[in-house]
Amino acid sequence: MKIAIVGSGFSGAVLAHKLSRGMDCSITVFDERHHVAGNCHTERDVATGIMEHKYGPHIFHTSNRKVWDFVNEFTKFHPCVNRVKAVTPRGLFTLPINLLTINQFFGKSLRPAEAKVFIETIGDKSITNPQSFEDQALRFVGREMYENFFLGYTIKQWGVHPRDLPASILQRLPIRFNYDDNYYNSIYQGIPEEGYTAIVERLLKHPRVELKLNTKFERAGVSDFDHVFFTGPIDEFYGHVYGRLGYRTVYFERHEDIGDYLGNPVINYTAQEVPYTRVAEHKHFTPWENHDKTLVFFERSKFTEAGDIPYYPMRREPDKAMLEQYLTLARQESKVSFIGRLATYRYLDMHAVIAEALDFSEAWLSAKSSGQKTPVFPASI
Ligand code: UDP
Numbered sequence: 250m251k252i253a254i255v256g257s258g259f260s261g262a263v264l265a266h267k268l269s270r271g272m273d274c275s276i277t278v279f280d281e282r283h284h285v286a287g288n289c290h291t292e293r294d295v296a297t298g299i300m301e302h303k304y305g306p307h308i309f310h311t312s313n314r315k316v317w318d319f320v321n322e323f324t325k326f327h328p329c330v331n332r333v334k335a336v337t338p339r340g341l342f343t344l345p346i347n348l349l350t351i352n353q354f355f356g357k358s359l360r361p362a363e364a365k366v367f368i369e370t371i372g373d374k375s376i377t378n379p380q381s382f383e384d385q386a387l388r389f390v391g392r393e394m395y396e397n398f399f400l401g402y403t404i405k406q407w408g409v410h411p412r413d414l415p416a417s418i419l420q421r422l423p424i425r426f427n428y429d430d431n432y433y434n435s436i437y438q439g440i441p442e443e444g445y446t447a448i449v450e451r452l453l454k455h456p457r458v459e460l461k462l463n464t465k466f467e468r469a470g471v472s473d474f475d476h477v478f479f480t481g482p483i484d485e486f487y488g489h490v491y492g493r494l495g496y497r498t499v500y501f502e503r504h505e506d507i508g509d510y511l512g513n514p515v516i517n518y519t520a521q522e523v524p525y526t527r528v529a530e531h532k533h534f535t536p537w538e539n540h541d542k543t544l545v546f547f548e549r550s551k552f553t554e555a556g557d558i559p560y561y562p563m564r565r566e567p568d569k570a571m572l573e574q575y576l577t578l579a580r581q582e583s584k585v586s587f588i589g590r591l592a593t594y595r596y597l598d599m600h601a602v603i604a605e606a607l608d609f610s611e612a613w614l615s616a617k618s619s620g621q622k623t624p625v626f627p628a629s630i
Pocket residue numbers: 335344398399400402403406418419421422517518519
């Protein structure tokens with residue numbers, strides 16, 4: 250079989266890995282960029298020698314043992330707990346919201362059970378079934394915390410008011426009634442010793458796999474292959490016939506310095522007046538390395554226009570309606586499958602992308618070998 254995989258991010262790379270070992274085939278992986286690994290791409294900065302996360306910091310975390318074991322086959326992971334700080338209009342606090350945040354923000358010294366009762370009293374209980382980001386925040390942390398931690402940051406990050414965003418975005422962040430300030434709830438967390446690009450290169454390394462960088466795959470090229478796995482934006486695949494799905498993109502201002510600039514890998518700036526959303530100092534992600542110099546990135550966000558790299562699917566109501574139209578077109582495909590963050594227009598973390606690509610390649614190979622219709626989408630779509 251002649252297979253094309255469009256995109257060499259984690260979706261494409263995991264598919265290439267599984268298919269190359271699962272069937273007799275030749276696989277061409279296309280990527281329009283000059284490197285593999287999509288937005289997880291890491292490379293050593295020439296001036297400082299620091300491992301740079303070119304598209305913003307990525308901390309690997311998962312509670313899925315299968316995914317953790319899988320990624321550990323390809324590199325050594327160093328333990329890393331993401332501890333984020335937030336500079337708010339009311340001062341600097343620890344995130345995610347935990348007992349230290351609550352006690353310092355309200356000038357109290359509550360124990361866990363007392364804090365739970367206190368937070369219950371400040372949350373807006375008239376909101377019973379929060380649908381929007383704003384309602385979710387008002388319901389669970391009340392107006393003061395919402396305005397200091399979430400309102401300004403979210404307007405900067407998403408370019409729209411939190412009342413126009415789904416509650417699911419805020420549900421990504423835990424609220425804790427203890428002093429655990431780990432940003433994630435995941436059981437396994439770490440940073441790959443040699444960066445993410447090294448993992449992807451190893452996933453793609455197989456005699457059956459040919460990599461074509463700097464090469465844009467055009468839809469007309471589908472006829473050259475027996476099957477195409479598309480991991481790029483689904484609206485782009487269909488030439489934006491129904492319009493462009495809304496995405497936010499992020500961009501960075503680079504600052505080189507000496508020593509320790511932030512004292513932490515990431516600090517968020519939640520006030521709307523501060524022009525950036527967060528600042529990241531990449532050498533703090535590799536504490537096992539020694540660097541005198543330091544590399545700092547000020548991150549800003551804007552709406553994605555033609556030519557920008559899409560990062561965050563906005564999933565507003567008009568986007569969801571447009572997505573349905575694209576999904577309906579895609580469901581009619583017999584030799585194209587769509588997988589990953591862009592092709593399915595979902596806010597997925599790396600671990601979720603890998604889990605889905607592992608499951609999908611197994612489902613696809615099994616359908617193929619038993620002569621059944623192969624799936625167009627992962628099972629969750
Ligand atoms: N968020 C916020 N203030 C913060 C951190 C996060 O308002 O200090 C909101 C914001 O809307 C963001 C969302 O919570 O988009 C999810 O945050 P997360 O850190 O998961 O975003 P990511 O790291 O994927 O950009």
